[in-house]
Amino acid sequence: MNAITPSMAVANDVSACVAAARQREAEGDHGGALAAWQQAQAQVGFDRDNLAGMAHALRLLGRFAAAASILSAASLLFPDDVEIAAHHALVAGECDDWALAARRWSALLGRTELSPELMAEAARAHAMSGDFDHAGSMIETAIGRNPEVVQLHVIAAVLAEMRGAFAEALRRWDQVVALRPGDADLIGRR
Known part of the structure; x- marks a missing residue:
């Protein structure tokens, strides 16, 4: 037994x-x-x-x-x-410790490839810590790998707004709306 x-x-x-x-x-x-x-x-x-x-x-x-x-x-x-x-x-x-978040994301990026959602969070942390160039580079790389992920395009549009590049932001919001037609929240954001 x-x-x-x-x-x-x-x-x-x-x-x-x-x-x-x-x-x-x-x-x-x-x-x-x-x-x-x-x-x-x-x-x-x-x-x-x-x-x-x-x-x-x-x-x-x-x-x-x-x-x-x-x-x-x-x-x-x-x-x-x-x-x-x-x-x-x-x-x-x-x-709201964006500098620490950016350092932690950078350390993690050196070890592995992140999902699109985590790449968006990493880019957001870098932008919020003031490193717009790195954030932009990260988000462009992520969009190149995952062009269908709406969250990445949203972060790219917000980054453009944060940098004061409003023409670019409008173009990026148009891309977001094209990916999610009929989403009233996104249409109103433009």
Whole structure:
């Protein structure tokens, strides 16, 4: 007869907690997701997925200081982890520490290729820190790779506005509207 060992029971409990956390995330219940991630973390100690999950939930709940604290520890434990580094950069931006966010994105860009959404966040951080040239270069590269991603074109239009290049901004907003015809919010933005 196969007996369930204590370690097997813990693994099953952790798996159930992780499944519950992911389900709650999908439902938009960030508080419930945080509780499930914390329960999983309590059972296994410093686990990369649990730390990233807790930090993500805290960030979505607007608890940026708590998320930053977890991410600081997680980045020391897992220095090569891209997801943890991306969350760490996002939290810095959400705390309006744009110089720190830009440094974190730059460090991450040196290690991996980012998704279009994360490239948009990286360009935004560089622009908000005053480095418009780097932000523009990043966004142009991202648009070259992913011309269909509306968010990249929106960031390019906003960057043009921030630089005072209003003719370019109008042209870029026209591109955004062409990608999303009928979107009243975008049409009004032009």
